[in-house]
Amino acid sequence: MKFSLAHAVEILSQTPATLKLLLSGLSAPWIGNNEGGQTWNPFDVVGHLIHGERTDWIPRLKIIIEHGEARPFTPFDRFAQFEASRGKSLQELLETFAALRRQNLETLQQLNLNEEHFKLKGTHPDFGPVTFEQLLATWVVHDLDHIAQVARVMAKQYKAEVGPWIAYLSILTAR
Amino acid sequence: MKFSLAHAVEILSQTPATLKLLLSGLSAPWIGNNEGGQTWNPFDVVGHLIHGERTDWIPRLKIIIEHGEARPFTPFDRFAQFEASRGKSLQELLETFAALRRQNLETLQQLNLNEEHFKLKGTHPDFGPVTFEQLLATWVVHDLDHIAQVARVMAKQYKAEVGPWIAYLSILTAR
Numbered sequence: 463m464k465f466s467l468a469h470a471v472e473i474l475s476q477t478p479a480t481l482k483l484l485l486s487g488l489s490a491p492w493i494g495n496n497e498g499g500q501t502w503n504p505f506d507v508v509g510h511l512i513h514g515e516r517t518d519w520i521p522r523l524k525i526i527i528e529h530g531e532a533r534p535f536t537p538f539d540r541f542a543q544f545e546a547s548r549g550k551s552l553q554e555l556l557e558t559f560a561a562l563r564r565q566n567l568e569t570l571q572q573l574n575l576n577e578e579h580f581k582l583k584g585t586h587p588d589f590g591p592v593t594f595e596q597l598l599a600t601w602v603v604h605d606l607d608h609i610a611q612v613a614r615v616m617a618k619q620y621k622a623e624v625g626p627w628i629a630y631l632s633i634l635t636a637r
Numbered sequence: 638m639k640f641s642l643a644h645a646v647e648i649l650s651q652t653p654a655t656l657k658l659l660l661s662g663l664s665a666p667w668i669g670n671n672e673g674g675q676t677w678n679p680f681d682v683v684g685h686l687i688h689g690e691r692t693d694w695i696p697r698l699k700i701i702i703e704h705g706e707a708r709p710f711t712p713f714d715r716f717a718q719f720e721a722s723r724g725k726s727l728q729e730l731l732e733t734f735a736a737l738r739r740q741n742l743e744t745l746q747q748l749n750l751n752e753e754h755f756k757l758k759g760t761h762p763d764f765g766p767v768t769f770e771q772l773l774a775t776w777v778v779h780d781l782d783h784i785a786q787v788a789r790v791m792a793k794q795y796k797a798e799v800g801p802w803i804a805y806l807s808i809l810t811a812r
Contacts, residue, residue: 463666463794472663473791480658484784488647491638589801596800603799606792607808609659610785616648617781619638624778625771626764633782636811 465595467575470602474567477605478560481508484612485552493552495619504612508555509543511608515562517542519601520569526584526594527573534585640770642750645777649742652780653735656683659787660727668727670794679787683730684718686783690737692717694776695744701759701769702748709760 463469485493485504496503502510522535547555573579580595617633628634638644660668660679671678677685697710722730748754755770792808803809 463670463798465795465798469664469667472667476658476662480655483651483655483658487651489644492644492647495638586801589804592800592802596798596802599795599798599800600802600806603792603795603802603806603809606788607806610788610792610808613781613785613788617778617785620640620774620778623638623640623771623774625767625774626761627767627771627775627778629764631775631778631782633785634778 465580465599467580467598470598471567471570473602473605474563477511477609478556478563480609481511481612482556482560484609485556491619492616495615497615497618502611502615504615505547505552505555506543507608507612507615508552508559509547510540511605512555512559512562513539513542513546514604515559515566519597520566522584522597523570523573523594526582526597527579529584531583531585531591534587537587640755640774642755642773645773646742646745648777648780649738652686652784653731653738655784656686656787657731657735659784660731663791666794667791670790672790672793677786677790679790680722680727680730681718682783682787682790683727683734684722685715686780687730687734687737688714688717688721689779690734690741694772695741697759697772698745698748698769701757701772702754704759706758706760706766709762712762 485508493504496506517536518538525533525535580593580598582594583591584594584597586592614633614636617631621628621634624631624634660683668679671681692711693713700708700710755768755773757769758766759769759772761767789808789811792806796803796809799806799809
């Protein structure tokens with residue numbers, strides 16, 4: 463698929479509700495267990511998505527519009543959620559994520575984007591030149607990546623429980 | 638996590654609504670594109686889940702209760718959905734999946750399962766001996782596996798669109 467703003471917005475609009483359905487009403491271990499070591503649990507992932515809404519996608523799109531390649535993006539803090547989510551409930555985080563995403567999609571609409579915008583270039587702190595369109599496509603894929611991650615992290619909690627079926631369940635041996 | 642019926646039902650109950658949220662209102666290419674070759678698109682996956690509700694999980698649990706190890710499970714047809722879903726809309730498939738899952742969870746409740754059931758053994762056509770509990774755990778992981786698959790298949794449609802960010806998006810290089 464070639465990038466289109468309409469297609470991108472379709473996915474971006476429903477991620478908060480999808481995660482709410484996937485995670486609401488689950489017992490603590492589904493939400494709090496991770497894949498071992500320093501990996502993230504579903505609670506951490508929602509916090510990370512919130513931090514992205516606040517500091518990554520729209521702020522970077524605006525940097526490109528205002529400064530082009532001249533000003534590199536502020537590096538993204540992949541660990542901010544550990545402090546920011548402390549003491550909050552998952553439900554609270556899911557509501558915050560949904561509210562921020564709604565605002566950001568309104569902002570996106572107010573930017574009145576056109577084909578000229580999509581080809582604009584910005585500067586990524588690691589990669590160097592990237593386009594406005596690549597940033598938007600990445601926002602979409604990033605959502606889907608974390609939905610898949612949450613499903614995988616929860617699936618792995620039953621890795622030992624499925625017995626020989628592990629051979630048919632590729633999610634249990636992924637990553 | 639050790640298997641528990643209550644934990645399992647939490648996931649099994651919300652899969653249909655999660656998939657409905659994830660997939661409703663998307664343009665045709667998100668639903669109809671696959672990962673290349675003989676891989677499945679999201680439409681195929683929902684058809685596969687329907688076939689599982691009809692012929693796999695509850696029927697196999699009942700075979701174990703009624704026949705124990707004496708009668709091997711009927712092999713599952715992984716390709717049934719290509720015929721069964723023909724001419725149907727995704728929305729129709731999502732509704733059918735939700736209705737069948739609801740019925741199957743009612744059936745599960747009516748079975749009045751206890752710890753004795755969980756240790757019962759059945760015979761898988763490929764693996765040989767499996768337990769009732771492993772079958773229930775597999776039902777849960779199978780749901781999560783296909784939610785993750787749907788997210789991955791859609792993410793890959795933008796593989797070429799994210800530019801250098803592909804380095805940070807492990808879902809695009811998975812499988």
